[in-house]
Structures are given as C-alpha cells and as structure tokens.
Amino acid sequence: MIPWRRPAGPRGRLRRRFGAAVRLVAALTLVGGLYAAFAPGSPAGAEDAPLSAEAQEGKRLFETSCITCHGRNAQGVPDRGPSLIGVGSAAVEFQVGTGRMPLARQEAQGERKPPLLSIEEARKIGAYIQELGGGPQLPEGEDLHSDGDVARGGELFRINCSSCHAFSAGGGALSSGKSAPGMEEATDRDIYAAMLTGPQNMPVFGDNQLTPQEKKDIIAYVQNLKSDQDPGGWGMGRLGPVPEGLAIFLVGVVALIFTTLWIAGKS
Amino acid sequence: MSNQPAISDRGFDVDDPSLRRFDLVREGARRDGVEIVHYAPRFPVPGTKAEKRVVRSISLLLALSGLAAIGYVVAFVALPFEYEPGRNLAKWYTPILGLSLGGALFLLGIGMIAWAKKLLPEEIAVQERHNGGSPRDEQELTGATTLNLLDETGIRRRPMLKAALLLPALGVGAAAVVSLGGLVRDPHRSEVFFYTGWSPKNNGGKPVRLIRDDGTPVRPQDVSVGGQMTVFPDIPHGTTNEWADSPTLLIHLRQEDADELRGRLKQVPRNAAFNNGTGGLWGNFVAYSKICTHAGCPASLYEQQTNRLLCPCHQSQFLITDNAQPIFGPASRPLPMLPLGVQDGYLIATDDFGIAIGPAFWERP
Numbered sequence: 001m002i003p004w005r006r007p008a009g010p011r012g013r014l015r016r017r018f019g020a021a022v023r024l025v026a027a028l029t030l031v032g033g034l035y036a037a038f039a040p041g042s043p044a045g046a047e048d049a050p051l052s053a054e055a056q057e058g059k060r061l062f063e064t065s066c067i068t069c070h071g072r073n074a075q076g077v078p079d080r081g082p083s084l085i086g087v088g089s090a091a092v093e094f095q096v097g098t099g100r101m102p103l104a105r106q107e108a109q110g111e112r113k114p115p116l117l118s119i120e121e122a123r124k125i126g127a128y129i130q131e132l133g134g135g136p137q138l139p140e141g142e143d144l145h146s147d148g149d150v151a152r153g154g155e156l157f158r159i160n161c162s163s164c165h166a167f168s169a170g171g172g173a174l175s176s177g178k179s180a181p182g183m184e185e186a187t188d189r190d191i192y193a194a195m196l197t198g199p200q201n202m203p204v205f206g207d208n209q210l211t212p213q214e215k216k217d218i219i220a221y222v223q224n225l226k227s228d229q230d231p232g233g234w235g236m237g238r239l240g241p242v243p244e245g246l247a248i249f250l251v252g253v254v255a256l257i258f259t260t261l262w263i264a265g266k267s
Numbered sequence: 268m269s270n271q272p273a274i275s276d277r278g279f280d281v282d283d284p285s286l287r288r289f290d291l292v293r294e295g296a297r298r299d300g301v302e303i304v305h306y307a308p309r310f311p312v313p314g315t316k317a318e319k320r321v322v323r324s325i326s327l328l329l330a331l332s333g334l335a336a337i338g339y340v341v342a343f344v345a346l347p348f349e350y351e352p353g354r355n356l357a358k359w360y361t362p363i364l365g366l367s368l369g370g371a372l373f374l375l376g377i378g379m380i381a382w383a384k385k386l387l388p389e390e391i392a393v394q395e396r397h398n399g400g401s402p403r404d405e406q407e408l409t410g411a412t413t414l415n416l417l418d419e420t421g422i423r424r425r426p427m428l429k430a431a432l433l434l435p436a437l438g439v440g441a442a443a444v445v446s447l448g449g450l451v452r453d454p455h456r457s458e459v460f461f462y463t464g465w466s467p468k469n470n471g472g473k474p475v476r477l478i479r480d481d482g483t484p485v486r487p488q489d490v491s492v493g494g495q496m497t498v499f500p501d502i503p504h505g506t507t508n509e510w511a512d513s514p515t516l517l518i519h520l521r522q523e524d525a526d527e528l529r530g531r532l533k534q535v536p537r538n539a540a541f542n543n544g545t546g547g548l549w550g551n552f553v554a555y556s557k558i559c560t561h562a563g564c565p566a567s568l569y570e571q572q573t574n575r576l577l578c579p580c581h582q583s584q585f586l587i588t589d590n591a592q593p594i595f596g597p598a599s600r601p602l603p604m605l606p607l608g609v610q611d612g613y614l615i616a617t618d619d620f621g622i623a624i625g626p627a628f629w630e631r632p
Contacts, residue, residue: 150352155480159480160497163565163567163568164568172568174568174577175577175582176573198571200572201570201571203493203494203495203569203571204491204492204493204494204571206489206491208488208489208490208491209494227353228352228353229353229354230358231358231361231362232361232362233358233362
C-alpha cells in the first residue's frame with residue numbers, strides 16, 4: 001500500500017476500475033480508428049477475393065518454400081528476393097519447375113537443378129501467384145512445337161536467341177559469372193515460359209514482339225536441333241570446325257608420331 | 268670420249284661367268300660410293316612356320332585393304348547422302364566414306380611396311396661422305412654448270428624474250444595489288460564512315476522508320492519492358508549487308524533504369540542534344556548501335572537485370588544506363604545512341620547516330 005494515498009472504500013475502488021476500463025476501450029477504439037483511417041489499404045483483390053482451391057494449396061506451398069525470400073504476400077524481401085506481384089504463373093512454373101527456385105544460395109544466377117517441388121506443385125504455386133498479382137500465363141498442353149515452322153523458327157532463333165544461347169542452343173557466357181544456359185534439358189513449356197517472362201537476365205519477348213505462333217516456331221527449331229543427330233555421332237559441343245580441327249590435329253599428330261616410330265624402329 | 272668410269276679400272280669384268288647377280292648389285296652400289304657390308308635373308312631356311320605366319324598376316328592386311336576399297340565404292344554409290352532431320356543413315360555417309368577409303372590406304376601402307384620390315388633381307392650399307400665444304404674443283408664445276416644453264420636459255424642475247432617476261436611479271440603483280448587493294452576503302456573519302464542507313468538523306472529527308480528483319484515496322488508496344496529487338500532502317504536493302512553498319516538494338520528500359528539514364532545523358536553531350544535537347548530516348552526506349560566500338564562484332568548480348576550489353580568476341584561490356592559507356596574489356600568508346608521518336612504510331616529514328624559507328628579508323632576525329 002502506497003502510504004500517501006487515501007485508502008478508498010469498496011465502492012470508490014469499483015468505480016475507479018470501471019472508469020479505467022472505459023477509458024482503455026475508448027483509447028483503443030480511437031487508436032484503431034485512426035490507424036484504419038490513415039494506414040494504407042490492403043490491395044484490392046489480394047485478400048478480399050477468395051482464392052481458388054488450387055491457389056490455396058499453392059499458398060500453403062508458398063508459405064513453406066518461398067516465403068523466406070519473397071515475403072508473406074510475395075511482395076519481396078530486400079536483398080533476398082524480388083516481388084512476385086505481376087510475374088505470372090508462367091514465371092513460377094519456369095523457375096520452380098526447372099529447379100532454379102528455391103535457390104540453393106544467393107549467387108550470380110540460379111542454375112537448373114533437380115527440382116525440389118514437383119511440376120504439379122509448381123503449377124499450384126503458379127496459380128496462387130497468378131491470382132495474387134496477375135501476369136503472363138502459359139498456353140495449355142505439353143506439346144508446343146508440333147505446329148511450329150522449323151525454318152522460320154531458325155531465322156527467328158538466329159536473330160533473337162543465338163547471340164547468347166549460341167547457334168547450336170548450347171549456351172554461352174555472360175558477365176560476372178552469369179551465363180546463358182544451354183537448352184539440352186529444356187521442355188517446350190520451359191522455352192515458351194523463358195521467352196514470355198525473361199527469367200533472370202534474359203530479355204522479355206512478349207507476345208507483341210514474338211507472337212505465340214513465332215514462339216512455337218522457335219521451339220520447333222530448338223527441339224528439332226536437339227533431336228537431330230550429329231553427323232558421325234559426336235558433335236563435340238557443336239562448336240564448329242575450330243575445335244573439330246583441333247581434335248583431329250591432336251589425335252592425328254599423336255597417331256603419326258607413333259606410326260613413324262614403328263616404321264623407323266628396328267625390327 | 269670414253270663412257271668407261273674411272274672406278275671400273277679395278278679389273279671388274281661384267282662378262283665374267285662366275286659372277287652371281289648379287290655380285291653385280293654389290294659392284295653397282297660400290298661404284299655409286301655405297302659399300303654393302305652386311306646382307307642376309309630374314310628367313311635363311313625357306314618355309315618355316317615363322318615365315319608362313321608373316322606371309323599370312325601381310326596377305327591379310329592387303330586383302331582387308333582391298334575389301335575396304337570395295338566398301339568405299341559400294342558406300343559411295345549405294346548409301347543415302349541427302350540431309351534428313353533426325354537419326355538416319357545419311358548422318359553416317361561421310362564418316363563411312365572416310366573410314367573405308369582411309370582404312371584401305373592405311374591397311375595398304377601398313378602391309379607394305381610390314382613386307383619391307385619382315386620379309387626383305389637385312390642389309391647394312393655404308394656410304395662415304397666428305398667432311399666440311401666441297402672441294403674447290405667441285406665448286407667450280409657446279410658453278411659452271413649453273414651458268415651454263417642460264418646461257419642455254421639464251422636470255423642474254425634475246426632481248427625480246429626478256430621484255431616478254433616482264434609482261435607476265437607486271438600483270439601478276441598488278442593482279443595481286445588490285446585484288447588486295449579492293450579491300451581497302453579510300454580513307455580520304457571518309458564521309459562514308461560518318462553516316463549510316465538511319466540518315467534521313469536516305470529517305471528523301473524524312474526520318475527513317477525502324478523495321479524488323481522481316482520488314483515490318485515497330486510499334487512501341489511491341490517491345491515489353493525488359494525486352495530488346497534488333498532493328499534495321501526502313502530503306503531499300505536496309506536489312507541486307509549493303510547497310511551492314513546500321514543494325515541497332517532497341518531496348519525498352521524499366522522506369523527507374525530509364526530515369527537513371529536520363530540523369531546521365533549530359534555526360535555524353537551528343538546524346539543529350541538529340542531531339543532538340545530532350546535527349547535520344549523516346550519514353551523508356553533507347554537504341555544503341557549494335558556494332559562494337561572495339562572490333563566491330565555485334566555487341567548484342569543484353570542482360571536485362573544488370574543493364575549491360577556484352578560483346579561476345581572480346582568480352583567488352585557496356586552499361587546501358589550510362590550512355591553505353593564501356594565498363595569492362597578492350598572497347599574504349601561508348602556505343603553510339605540512335606535518337607528515337609514516334610510517327611503515326613511507329614518508332615522512327617529522328618536523326619542519324621551523328622558519329623562514326625564501330626571501331627577506330629585512320630581519319631577518325
């Protein structure tokens with residue numbers, strides 16, 4: 001008991017406690033009301049519209065696998081991961097489906113690796129990101145090359161893609177540890193999504209620049225290139241006549257040296 | 268004049284009936300200065316097992332060589348050789364030709380060498396060589412022979428031939444000079460270096476539109492943010508090698524990157540002065556010459572996150588948000604900027620680059 005306070009009777013104590021409770025409620029209401037009035041409103045459609053069943057499963061996967069770097073609402077975390085608002089389901093399917101995401105570590109760029117999540121799970125996360133912020137989507141189906149024109153695709157590949165991915169689609173080096181990957185393992189949907197979304201340092205080739213038909217032409221060319229057999233069976237990376245000439249020179253010179261040794265040697 | 272060489276004066280008589288053929292061979296070599304000191308057959312007793320084995324293996328090599336040669340002829344005539352996509356026998360046409368013909372020649376050579384090494388008699392022959400330079404009379408004789416050769420052509424007393432020889436010498440020399448000289452552009456007509464297909468004077472004074480490789484014009488909405496497109500001038504043959512100095516990379520920057528570039532335009536006054544001082548950009552679009560300022564390769568490896576343009580030949584890197592200034596590699600000058608505008612909804616070049624594109628040359632200011 002604090003000595004300089006006048007001891008209160010049971011009635012006064014009750015009234016004081018009741019008054020304190022009323023003041024507390026009033027203050028909380030005032031603060032909450034002020035916050036509601038001045039705080040930025042939640043983005044329309046992000047939380048209000050109910051998510052589809054697929055997107056809800058995707059949200060659960062997102063919260064276990066992606067949230068550390070991309071944030072609670074896919075808004076991004078500084079120095080860890082970018083915002084995913086507006087990247088679309090195509091980008092998610094590409095990044096997760098090829099194993100690039102989740103990243104193993106922060107480095108120059110994410111590399112293709114055995115995927116941590118199945119392609120169905122990747123598509124569920126894609127559905128969630130799509131409903132959250134919109135963005136480019138892939139067409140239906142796994143086969144995006146059969147109705148493409150290989151010859152036109154070759155022209156488009158050489159003018160748009162070959163500077164980084166090389167004429168043989170084998171990939172090449174970029175600056176500071178980055179590189180344009182080879183397309184040996186890329187599926188039709190991977191290539192389509194890469195063109196549509198411009199993953200990492202790849203430029204975006206939107207549908208106004210390369211129409212869906214032209215994208216299919218390019219995919220047809222790439223898949224044709226991959227399924228084609230190298231004359232003689234070994235393309236040596238399809239790097240062209242210089243390494244091939246070097247190889248036959250080295251092999252041939254060694255063979256000639258041993259042949260001359262055998263010819264000139266004492267029998 | 269006697270044909271009898273001095274060396275035969277030792278009393279060797281070729282008509283002596285007691286001489287065997289090998290004695291004649293040995294004498295012939297001796298007269299050429301070669302002494303056969305050891306000569307013995309590989310297999311002194313004919314018909315041994317070892318000899319038969321050697322004969323069999325050489326025969327096998329020769330037979331295989333013949334088969335391979337026949338295989339080459341059959342493959343050349345019968346196998347499909349026209350390109351077909353996918354896995355098929357045509358992909359093996361060239362390797363089969365190479366293996367069969369190469370194998371035939373290789374086996375023939377191996378067979379002959381094996382014959383020489385395993386079956387021909389063992390022989391050691393010695394040839395005398397003099398030390399140091401040739402004797403003086405030898406030198407005199409050789410010199411006289413050489414001069415005699417010149418006299419035989421008669422060029423000294425037939426001046427017409429001498430003059431006639433001069434003609435092909437001049438002609439062949441001129442052919443070499445002309446064919447190589449055609450590759451050199453006159454450096455004193457240097458104005459050709461300073462304008463490209465984008466100059467309005469190629470289009471009757473009107474600004475030149477940007478087109479794709481297939482000739483279609485480019486609308487701003489055709490290039491996504493973070494996208495790029497190779498564009499050519501909309502003039503006759505604009506997409507061909509006739510205007511090989513004109514290919515340009517059109518880039519659609521993000522808002523913040525475009526703002527950064529606008530803030531730095533003044534560092535290259537030419538870029539800031541385009542479009543009456545408003546700068547060479549149109550909206551967030553910027554266009555740079557695709558020809559590297561180091562050695563003229565296409566510097567078109569565009570990194571959309573780091574905003575760099577790379578040249579694949581010598582790894583020069585240009586920073587797009589800083590007037591395409593070189594930041595790495597051997598290039599020392601920025602890529603020239605093409606001033607952009609829009610007319611009737613299509614992108615145009617409001618002017619030429621205003622500077623010589625590509626690598627350095629003699630008369631570059």
